[in-house]
Amino acid sequence: MFAEENFARDTLTPCGQPDHEDCGLRLVLDRLGEKWTVMTMAELAAGPRRYRVLQRALQGITQRMLTLTLRRLERDGLVSRSVEPTNPPSVTYALTHRGETLAALVVGLVDWSRAHKNGIEASQAAFDMRRDD
Amino acid sequence: MFAEENFARDTLTPCGQPDHEDCGLRLVLDRLGEKWTVMTMAELAAGPRRYRVLQRALQGITQRMLTLTLRRLERDGLVSRSVEPTNPPSVTYALTHRGETLAALVVGLVDWSRAHKNGIEASQAAFDMRRDD
DNA sequence: CCGCATCCGGGATGATACTG
């Protein structure tokens, strides 16, 4: 009870609860941690895309992973999937409103990554230097 | 140990394509995707912490994962590690300036997660419903 | 008190082939 009374954090702590799992963080982080999720959302942030277009844009992704990634995003209500019963069928994916709000944050991460790429690589190199010597 | 466990090997995806700018994104996303990285940064965002304090705060983390997480953050120049040669030794971790700028974005994700937790769970339930029928 | 090493399993990822 008094063991962890040092909880003066107001905004930053995940949830301030003993159990961090239920703050919903994992719900998002696990998805974001998947290999193609962020890049897929970034691509969709530019506008709706058809399956094949996405596959071409996300160089290196397999059909299986693209389908899997889109399904999970759809399940979370972040992406919508609309089928036009033409021949051959045409499936278009787009961000939902919820997806767009998350995508906005994701874009922040993307920008940060680009801005700090060199610095991070330098830090890593320095760190490895110190170790390998 | 860390050098041989190759951190840098598979962090870069092909991405040699002109259209997509993901190189450097993985550098950050892979780190953020790790299970404890975000919560660790969130905890450190509230102020410097000693090893044992972190372990208590991040309920459920093992020593191995805490050490691994901190090492990787240190390698990226996001966290600093300072040892005071007291007896027993005292090791304190803190966010670097770079780490603080990233932590600010991470906080955005945390807030977003909390705000959308219920909505996401509802979407998932609805999605699973439709599927099971 | 702080940190490192070994063993191991599960799940995410990948490769390939096939279908409406």
Place this chain on the structure above:
DNA sequence: CAGTATCATCCCGGATGCGG
């Protein structure tokens, strides 16, 4: 074009024990 299905692989991360 837009997926499924199956099999193989690989790495994260958990449990545990040792060492400074």
